[in-house]
Amino acid sequence: MSKDISTVLFDLDGTILDTNQLVVASFQHTLKKHLNLDVDEKELKRYFGEPLTKTFQRYYSGNINELLHTFRQFDVANHDALTSFFPHAKEVIQLLSDKGIKLGIVTSKHNYMTSRCSHLDEISNFIHTIITFDDVTNPKPNPEPIEKALYALAESPEHALMVGDSVEDIISAKNAGVRSVFVSWSELKKEELVDQPDFVLDDFLDLLKIINSEKGTVRKARLS
Numbered sequence: 001m002s003k004d005i006s007t008v009l010f011d012l013d014g015t016i017l018d019t020n021q022l023v024v025a026s027f028q029h030t031l032k033k034h035l036n037l038d039v040d041e042k043e044l045k046r047y048f049g050e051p052l053t054k055t056f057q058r059y060y061s062g063n064i065n066e067l068l069h070t071f072r073q074f075d076v077a078n079h080d081a082l083t084s085f086f087p088h089a090k091e092v093i094q095l096l097s098d099k100g101i102k103l104g105i106v107t108s109k110h111n112y113m114t115s116r117c118s119h120l121d122e123i124s125n126f127i128h129t130i131i132t133f134d135d136v137t138n139p140k141p142n143p144e145p146i147e148k149a150l151y152a153l154a155e156s157p158e159h160a161l162m163v164g165d166s167v168e169d170i171i172s173a174k175n176a177g178v179r180s181v182f183v184s185w186s187e188l189k190k191e192e193l194v195d196q197p198d199f200v201l202d203d204f205l206d207l208l209k210i211i212n213s214e215k216g217t218v219r220k221a222r223l224s
Helices: 020-035 041-045 052-057 065-082 089-098 111-115 118-122 144-152 167-176 206-210
Strands: 007-010 102-106 129-131 160-164 179-183 199-201
Touching: 007 144, 020 041, 020 065, 052 065, 065 111, 065 118, 089 102, 089 206, 102 144, 129 144, 144 160, 144 167, 160 167, 167 179, 199 206
Parallel strands: 007 102, 007 160, 102 129, 160 179, 179 199
Antiparallel strands: none
8 A cells, every 4th residue: 555755865976966977077086186096987977975994995805995095186176167966856846845744854965075076055955864884884775874874764664765876766755665756867777677666757747746735645656
């Protein structure tokens, strides 16, 4: 039986914000500077959604603090020029907030970079909680980030949706007992996911089709 949806949680990079160009450029700049590695964009995109530390540890077994510092510096310096909202993202976030839906962001970005994301200023009035990598002991795909967001919003899992673009988002939602929503503009294809999402968005406006604005109950969404 469907449960009323009163909360929607969003991943940030690749879900609300188109950061693909920025993330790839930040990785390539850092890996070239410190390790003299030229890593293909397609390879790097396979690791989108996982914590930075995990990605850098794929290429270097030593202390990665300098790599993280360089990545963050490049990310902050180039963020505004290389990122933008996905179509209809801001519009839908505001509409959901206007309907009384509680909204949160659950990201694997570090707090340092999240706090310097100027795009968030444009939607800050609608977002009630932000959980970053630094706010948890166990990041996605562990359920802890979602559970912490739900606790902050005084919400239970059966009344929430998690919207994301990565394997980690879908598994984290499943582990937390929250219904998952996968965005089709992800670098991943739905068929590549071992754990299948409950819903798929082809456009941010599809989220309004999932949530019945009058009754708050879940409608059937496209899952092909």
